[in-house]
Amino acid sequence: MGKRGRRFTRLRAIAHGGQVVVSQATHDLVLDRLPSGVALSDLGVHHLRDLGRPEHVFGLSHPDLPSDFGPLRSLDDLPNNLPSELTSFVGRADELAQIGELLGRVRLLTLTGAGGCGKTRLALQAAADALDAHPAGVWWVELSRLEDPALLPATMIGALNLHELPGWEPFDTLVEHLRQRAALVVFDNCEHLLAACAELADALLHSCPSLTILATSRAPLGVHGETAWRVPSMSLPAEAGHEPIETLARSDAVRLFTDRAIQVRANFTLTATYQAPLAPPSPLPPPPSPSTAAACSKGSRIRSRPPATTR
Numbered sequence: 393m394g395k396r397g398r399r400f401t402r403l404r405a406i407a408h409g410g411q412v413v414v415s416q417a418t419h420d421l422v423l424d425r426l427p428s429g430v431a432l433s434d435l436g437v438h439h440l441r442d443l444g445r446p447e448h449v450f451g452l453s454h455p456d457l458p459s460d461f462g463p464l465r466s467l468d469d470l471p472n473n474l475p476s477e478l479t480s481f482v483g484r485a486d487e488l489a490q491i492g493e494l495l496g497r498v499r500l501l502t503l504t505g506a507g508g509c510g511k512t513r514l515a516l517q518a519a520a521d522a523l524d525a526h527p528a529g530v531w532w533v534e535l536s537r538l539e540d541p542a543l544l545p546a547t548m549i550g551a552l553n554l555h556e557l558p559g560w561e562p563f564d565t566l567v568e569h570l571r572q573r574a575a576l577v578v579f580d581n582c583e584h585l586l587a588a589c590a591e592l593a594d595a596l597l598h599s600c601p602s603l604t605i606l607a608t609s610r611a612p613l614g615v616h617g618e619t620a621w622r623v624p625s626m627s628l629p630a631e632a633g634h635e636p637i638e639t640l641a642r643s644d645a646v647r648l649f650t651d652r653a654i655q656v657r658a659n660f661t662l663t664a665t666y667q668a669p670l671a672p673p674s675p676l677p678p679p680p681s682p683s684t685a686a687a688c689s690k691g692s693r694i695r696s697r698p699p700a701t702t703r
């Protein structure tokens with residue numbers, strides 16, 4: 393699905409069943425040629441669940457169509473504190489589907505993987521997609537800048553927009569709020585606070601039966617009942633060096649590269665010139681057999697090479 397298709401899907405996700413909504417672009421195109429009885433009403437500017445730029449949304453009405461809908465189900469009207477993103481989210485459709493499925497059946501899911509592999513970005517999109525399933529909201533607790541593990545509960549209270557109750561421990565305030573609520577809390581970037589995150593997650597999950605926690609961390613939290621899910625590298629065709637550039641352009645990794653390149657140079661187009669730099673290096677040849685090595689060592693020095701890594 394292309395960028396426009398994904399935006400369309402996100403627009404449709406904020407509408408109610410039977411409701412017809414259109415974007416500003418569509419509104420401008422059709423306004424002067426609406427069939428009789430059809431009208432477009434301004435429903436305001438809304439943040440869609442791709443967490444990108446907001447969209448001005450219009451509702452289509454006709455006397456024969458239902459018209460009694462509640463507020464649009466956009467990020468603005470659902471309980472959450474998910475941060476907006478300046479860059480568009482790219483690909484990861486399979487990963488999002490798997491994470492969405494896991495969030496429906498496990499209570500502590502940790503996205504793990506090397507620094508920069510996309511854990512935070514994936515968790516953010518998965519959290520936005522999980523809004524409908526968590527009526528008490530989706531709450532983002534950003535931990536990368538938190539140094540003192542003792543401040544973790546208070547940081548979470550701030551993220552959930554709660555107030556510490558006088559005379560109460562921060563943990564008890566959290567439990568009081570979350571005990572009966574179907575909420576999703578995301579602990580983002582836990583790796584430097586593993587023990588504190590593990591302890592808080594474990595205690596909250598025991599005290600709040602409808603709570604789900606999604607964590608991102610370079611290493612699992614190590615809590616009993618945790619599902620650790622390793623974030624794979626973005627997809628790239630196995631034979632990237634030999635594929636037509638059109639095939640390469642459809643892979644997530646190259647789409648992200650192209651997206652970012654266009655931000656830097658608006659007229660950037662992906663051509664075959666980029667094939668070699670984009671293709672991963674060919675695997676190293678197998679090491680020579682001892683007899684070949686012995687033969688070669690007479691005339692040349694054989695250097696040992698590190699094994700090829702796939703990620």
Ligand SMILES: Nc1ncnc2c1ncn2[C@@H]1O[C@H](COP(=O)(O)OP(=O)(O)OP(=O)(O)O)[C@@H](O)[C@H]1O
Nearest residue numbers: 480481482484506507508509510511512513514581
């Ligand atoms: N699917 C994606 N679409 C768009 N941008 C992405 C995507 N995945 C990763 N990025 C970008 O790549 C960069 C690194 O991603 P991210 O911060 O999610 O990695 P991380 O695994 O959380 O890293 P760390 O371990 O350092 O926290 C960010 O700038 C992020 O916006």
Ligand SMILES: [Mg+2]
Nearest residue numbers: 511512581608
């Ligand atoms: Mg991260």
